[in-house]
Amino acid sequence: MRMLPSSFQLSGNRLSLDPHDPDFVQNPYAAYAELHRVSPAFFWEQYGHWCFAGFDAVSALLRDRRFGRQILHVATREELGLPGPNPALANFDAVERHSLLELEPPGHTKLRKLINKAFVSRNVERLRPQIEALANRLIDGFAPGKPVELLERYATPIPLVTICGMLGVPVEAGPQLVAWSHAMCRMYVLDPSNDDARNADAAAGEFSAFLREHIVERRQNPADDLLSALIAAEQDGDTLTLDELISTIVLLLNAGHEATVHQIGNAVKTIVESGRDPAVLFADDKASAATVEECLRHDAPLHMFTRYALEDLTFDLEGHPVALKKGDTIGLMLGAANRDPRRFDEPGRFDPARDKNDNVSFGAGIHFCVGAPLARLELQVALPVLFERLPGLQVTEALRYADVYHFHGLERVPVTAG
Template sequence: MREHAPVYRHPFGFWLLTGYEDVSWLLRAGLSVEDRNVAADNPLREMREVTYGDQMPRFDGRSMLDRDPPDHTRLRRLVSKAFTPRAIEALRPQVAGLVDGMLDAMARARHVDLIESLAFPLPFAVIAKMLGTPSSDHERIRELTGIVVRSLEPVADPDLVSAIVAADGELAGIAAEMIAWKRENPADDLLTALINAEDEGDVLDEDELIAQTLLLYIAGHETTVNLIGGGTLALLRDPGQLALLHDDPGLVANAVEEMLRYDSPVQASRRITLEPVTVGGVEIPAGAFVMASLASANRDERFWGPDAAELRLNRENARQHVSFGAGPHHCLGASLARMEAAIAFERMTARFPRLAPDGEVEWNGRINLRGPARLPVSTG
């Protein structure tokens, strides 16, 4: 598609951009992210209305990810007051401790599923710890967020639709309870900071607080799992690159950027045009739903050169990937994800230089938050 139809109108009515320059432009162009702006006669909008009817997931549309200015600006500013670079940096020793504990368990077991042993529990434990949520809720939250993220994709199975609606309601209830509890038991954590976040007298109201808390919870682990899982898989498939990282641990920061580029943990972002725009010489009308394929932009030979499809941990411009998006919605958690992944890969490759595949990879079956669901490895 990059070659023949880089700006493509799908018969279902949405547009798909696959080239690096077009995708970068779209993300930075300040277009809308609010679904209500999709033209009423767009088949995609009808599909969603038919799927959910009046049971649209409750917090769908209330997080900053789904809001345009001025709401986006104010939500992002308030959350940024709590989710600061300092708060993230302060977690470094705890992240290292968590990784070491998980690697110890992997060393003892020798044959493990990397997703269950490290890629999932690490980001989940980190965001849960950061928010300061009671651990009795964690197992249920894990199950529910796994269901709710399916609402980011077209769903046909009516049982799954009901499950998404139910999970969405239950999660919102758990978040409301957590917030009420935290108001009574404030602590030095992100949830307390969100509750108290204030900008010239402006604060997050109850629904906004619930929506931003759930966004951080979900974005905090359902993405980084794919970076650690997909990155490990890429290394296992290319032992020369694994050896390179083992021999030169200083490469780890760039290696993480290259893993992000090579296998995008979030495959696509979407925007909605409020007026006609011209991209790559093609005019897209107002009210169009436009998907930007981050994964494809990250492999565009025209930008990255002829080795775009290869993993090169020392690629000089790896950091120019678009895996964290770009422009006004650029990922707020990018530095947290980078830190978790760098610590995990540095310690894992130092400890298990002979890490090897140990069975079939299973994929999670998701279109957007795509990654391995099971990755059997032997620690050597």
Template sequence: MTTLAALQDPGLRADPYPLYHLLREQTPMPINDGAAVVVGRYADAQRVLKDTTLSSRLQDVLPEEADRNHSFLLLDPPDHTRLRRLVAKAFTPRAIASLEQRIERLVREAFTTAAERGSIDFAEDLAYPLPVTVISEWLGVPTGDGARLRQWSQYLTRAFDFGVEPEERAAIDVAYRELDAYFRELVAHRRRHRSDDLLSRLIEAEEQGDRLTPDELVATLGLLLNAGHETTSNLLSNGVLALLRHPGELARLRADPGLAPATVEEVLRFDPPVQLLGRVTREPRTVAGVELPARAWVIVLIGAANRDPVHFPDPDRFSVDRAGAPHLAFSLGPHFCLGSSLARLEARVLFREFATRVRNPELDPESVRYRRHVNLRGPESMVVGFDSFDG
């Protein structure tokens, strides 16, 4: 029997998909003496994510998380509905589209600088800084604080991951506290010096009364900053890696840049940045045919569901114009990713620029190193040599 714990094997980071295929075949799979269930089939994953009777309050079953994370990602109605609605107002198609030129400029600058060296560590020099810069500028978080934010964020993204040892738990604690203090200072400063950014608009909402408390404001800021870049950077790297490993597909995108939006969807299916999602039962009940007690975990394997052959023929094939079932990379239901249009825009611009302007790109296979996370998936290093950039 293959167990979920096998996903923690560092040797599997490069390619966990054979294991996901095995795991999916065994799901729905009760684990922890029946106190949790793993779902990996597309149809089960879809049903679980849409099921509003399951809770997103993972902190309720992880005692060390109980007091520190109040972001609406981890809340249920009515608080989830109220906070999400407030923030969703900012994510209008027009607001997102207005970021396109800035994204394009950042991509071109990075490749132009790297062209002098003839190579780029794509993960480090572009996929990470691009989404951080975009979300920080939009929110109104000083981009000069990037190094500190990166350190904190590396710990925060491990808070709900597998295999976190006590020392790391302590470091995660420190990161939460420091980031909280940083945000409180930033909010206090922006209260006195308003600007044309998202943070200023959230402060206005808070000051108008009961729509957002000061704690919720800080938690929302943290959610947008973190969700806005850790995942998108993986999408960008996973995509460029897939294109370099499938030169025929890269050539098709180069010949027809109109395929960029479909390429983005295929990367999200083929190698999703978020590999696992969790839900919690509120009362004893059956999920995917498995009887569970109250406060039981339901673990959804997005990485397995997105390659379910029942919904995706020849699921291990990367094809930039695959049509058919929608992937689950952005989740479904009430918590469907609020920033999906921004993530899609960044990836669309980047894949188009990469395919059409970077001459003779070549991956150094030895340089590809993955982050150790199980829940978030993407390389932390990947060096790409190239002849020139048509800037």
């Protein structure tokens, strides 16, 4: 086992660990293994809240309706001792306010029902031919025998072009959408800087203005796309407001490419380092699906998801009660849960043939990722096409993960066809 990160200090169930520690960024799994061994429920001092690393606990808490993504619907800021809204994040907060990811029922229920129809597996499967054509077209654009950086040239365009096409948003705006998305996602890391906050708020404002113009145009000229469908959709007599539409489209565009880009890069690294034959891993649709699920388990793109306790409660973890007060945050360690030795034999081993390769990478419960069927399809197409078209694919430099925990993705993936 690799050495623990230098900042790792565990005393009972109190953890001190700098999430920016380079050793942790590059290999969080050594720390997770020690936590599984000693204390799968722990108070992470840098974050200031309890975290849960066990597969069963994470899976249960994702489904536990005593926890939610919102808290101000059941308590006031004054009651919880929370500061008022930051005026410098007015644009960012406006987008977050109506985000499907942040809502609880009944608001969440309305939005989810309107969006679900587009993302069910049978509808998503119809996109397979065009995703496959896109993947091949991207590889056709690689210069023969020359190194190529996969994140920029392959992993990013596949989910971005796909979700833009579904929504009816101009693909030509893709680079700008990615820049806005990256800026906004910096707000989800620990202690974002003032510059990060300014950039995120500016990105949210510009993103919203872009979409507002596009929504006005679509209202006047509906098309066969998801945006037009959402504008026209009605649920129990309600339609989406302009603010709800903007928040929903921002979420679908951001979530529709960020995690998939990371997962394609992580999967390429996993497969290359495993030494396994890609022709076997992707021999048919069944093998491809199993390989993708194992990649999702083995090196997930999102490692923590948070919830608020909606009431005073005690969560019992194998006879060790954790007392929580209403408004307390908990961290659900998705990447750690996927490596739980009590759930998976030799959890650090990449093995698509293992009996259990289920994972919590897409969450669970009412906030299970609405785009999971699309992400799985993109992975099941992008990875086989890549390894078939570039036999003997080799990584040309040491791969490094970006310092953006709790996201978990590589900075670059430069490769040659070998």
